[in-house]
Amino acid sequence: MSKIKVWELICLFCIVCLVSGCSSKEEQLQQSIAQAIQNAEQELSQLERELSQGQIRNAYLLKEYSKVLKEQRPELAQISNVIAQDATTNGPLFQGLAKRLEEIKSLPTSPPDVQTLQRLEVLREAMKPSLFGDALTDPINMLADMSNGELARVGAISQAAQGAGEGNQLVGNPNYGQWQTNNDGISFWQWYGMYRILGDVFDAVEYGRWSKRRKYSYYNDYGRYRYSSPKQIKAQTALETRTRQSYARQGKQFTSPYAKRRSGASGLSRSSYTPTSTRSSYATSSSYSKRNAGTVRNSSSRTSRGVSRGK
8 A cells, every 4th residue: 555655746746847847938938938028029110110210221222212203203202212211110111010019919929839930030130221122122113113213223133134024023922912812713912002003103013923924022032031021921921832733634734833942132131142041941831831023114124323323
């Protein structure tokens, strides 16, 4: 009888140790998530201050490009103002980061999920001023492409070197719009809210053709995992799979828009060339699992090398 009691005590002790160990790990993860949220809030505030104080070079450059384009092409003043919003905290790029942080904060805290910590790590990378400045090269280059060679592209090769199919750097970026599928199963790019005005400048963009002929953009070639939420990545993956299957049924070949990185980036920060620390987790987790390719009407194919008329 005494032996049985001894073994019972030993088993009970092991169970208590096991439960205590699990509880300790959960508590540690919970504390890590709480600390990461606090850090992210501070880093978002820091990014907000630097934007407001004009300390991010490309944000300043975006505003300057907007001024030049409005003087050169007054008919594009409204569009220029809309695109320049990204130089402020009211722009969709900054607001997208803020929204993602709020979504993470609203997640259940118990039991803690390691994927929450991974999402926070990637979100904090996107909040780095250097990376945010790199992401601003897309709206900057969109303005450059509409300037008839008056403004130079930034962080990318020139229009002339890239070839036919100007601009449309924001297509595919869920901060500005989304792919909508019609009754025929064909998906077209639809701009959000104030960006709907870009539909007056750019030709309709059909997903399959865009996917095959997509030109370089910072978001699609470098920033997609940092500047997208898990839900947005999941939607992109679902659309790609659905389109691939549709093409296969028709005996057509489909090319993924993300099959390879397009050439054209130059002068980006070192952080942009570094893969996201948890990219594989994003890609495999349950959460992340047109007539031509965006031609700008009435736009020249020449691109200068300076901010204004530089050669």
